Amino acid sequence: MKVWHFSEMAYHPAWEELGDSLRNTIPSSVYDPKVGADLYHRYLDEWALCDELGINIMVNEHHTTATCATSVCTIPMAILARETKKVRLLCLGMPIANRMDAVRVAEEYAMLDVISRGRLEMGFVKGAPFEVWPANSNPATLMERFWEAHDLILKALTTHDGPFNWEGKHFHYRQVNVWPRPYQFPHPPIWMTVMSPGSAAEAGSRGYSIASLNTGYLRTPEIFEGYRKAAADAGREAPTERFGYLAIVGVGDTDEEGKRRADQILDYSRTTPRAASQFWFPPGYTSNEITAQMLHNRGPNMIPLRNGGQFEMQFGTVDEFIDAGVAFAGTPDTVFEQIKEFHQHVGGLGQLLMMGQGGHISHDDTVGNLRLFSKEVLPRLSDL
């Protein structure tokens, strides 16, 4: 199993002041650039540390939010492509239906791959519903645009004999001719985030790696199964290394310390639902059947427990998140056993996307978390 360290580079100092909504309509006057600069450097230092710890690096992006100050995923990655030497670099990812210039995406990825000497992994993501407004991306045709962007970016990265033209439905170029070409051949590995068996199937039929995001103990097996079935139908292998899962990880010398660290990181999960209700269901973003159900009864975000119960995401305790399979926390032994159990439960987990920093956890605790994980848990995971 490979492990990646992920952080959203949150601007948590504003969370309390902003109250119920941390997205879309929040004024940037609450952001202090001096505090923000310190935070950027801190988070980058933590990622850079991963190079010596043998933990790979994952960045993402969100827009207009205090939960994630990475508004352009390729910017921290560009810094890390130079600052690190060994680990692999995953952008997960690029919301390609919301990026109106798909060729620019290909250029950014190609440049990152060359600077990092072939350590880039490319994520193509649908993006969260709230992202539609900052991008002003038409949600009714979002997935149509997603797949056209996907086709165009891959053609742009793999065409090496001069320009081609593209006159599609959503993208138009006279001359596509990306320089530099990527370091890896034919192109860096592709990842997609998935939240359902249907989206996993789309990736499975193409043989891409998937990252199932916080989908927990109960939902993840059917998502992975959706991938396997689609891969088999397409005549593709589905090796364990294709299966990634994003979880909060807190390790400590005692169970209490590990749980305390996870609890602080879990403020990432608890802040996720804090968005004004109108931004959850952009028109056409989800199926109309699901939107119709939501119009009838829009409850809080709930996470299922193993005993059939559930808890509210915004207020869950660390023990509830552990039970749900969203967090792995405790001593290295405990965490290893939790991950091993999850790995067996889902039929094989090849990539652990570890949120080792998030919420209110301090720099010292983050470093302690990453170091202890690297020393005591990581070596054992390589055998899984």
Added chain:
Amino acid sequence: MKRISVAGIELDIDIRGNGPPMLYLHPEHYAHLHEPFINKLAEHWRVFVPRHPGFDGRWPPSQFQNVGDLSYLYLDLLDQLDLVEVTLLGASFGGWISLEMAVRNTMRLKSLELIAPIGVKLGDREKFDFADLSALPDDEVASALFSETIVDLGKFNETQLLGVAQDRQFLAYYGWKPHLHNPSLAYWLHRIDVPIRLIWGQNDGYVKSDYGLHLAERLRDAEFCAIPGAGHYPQIEKLDETISALLVSAGG
């Protein structure tokens, strides 16, 4: 409701009543709340009410993408049905389609009746002419659309809720960017050479009546009729007054 084929599109169309022909192009929201209005129209006109492609639950052909396409579809519909001296009535999104039709061809039209149409950008680049309902909480959406009526989605049945979701999706499909307008449309308004009536709820919070007055000034032969006590859909909130306004204009 019957289904006919027009320009390769399977079109659901409701045809009711007797009298001079009227083509009614429906607005973006709450189709079933407009039923009483359509019934009233049918007392005075033979009214043709197509359901816009996409709003009918079927995905339009790939090349059918914008309000211009809708306008050609309905111009073809008028040709196919061989209707003449048609009163073209469009409400809100349907008003936008009506304007797009009228700048192209008014040969089959007698008059243009518009209830708070969207589609024409008149304000500057940093001012919405049409409120962005997608970014407003439910209570503000309700007060933008209605003056007094309370629309409780909790009382909608499953089909009606699915309709709401489809309507929202296809308003976005045709009108997400640019936001609910065709940047060129204002330039061609002079081409409309039939009498125009603008009917506006005085308390419209979606498209303000001040905008309506401004639009009337840009049209060659337009009258403006304000309906007190109504929001964006006077045909729901002040049904009799709206019908009266249409009858005055049709007789005038």
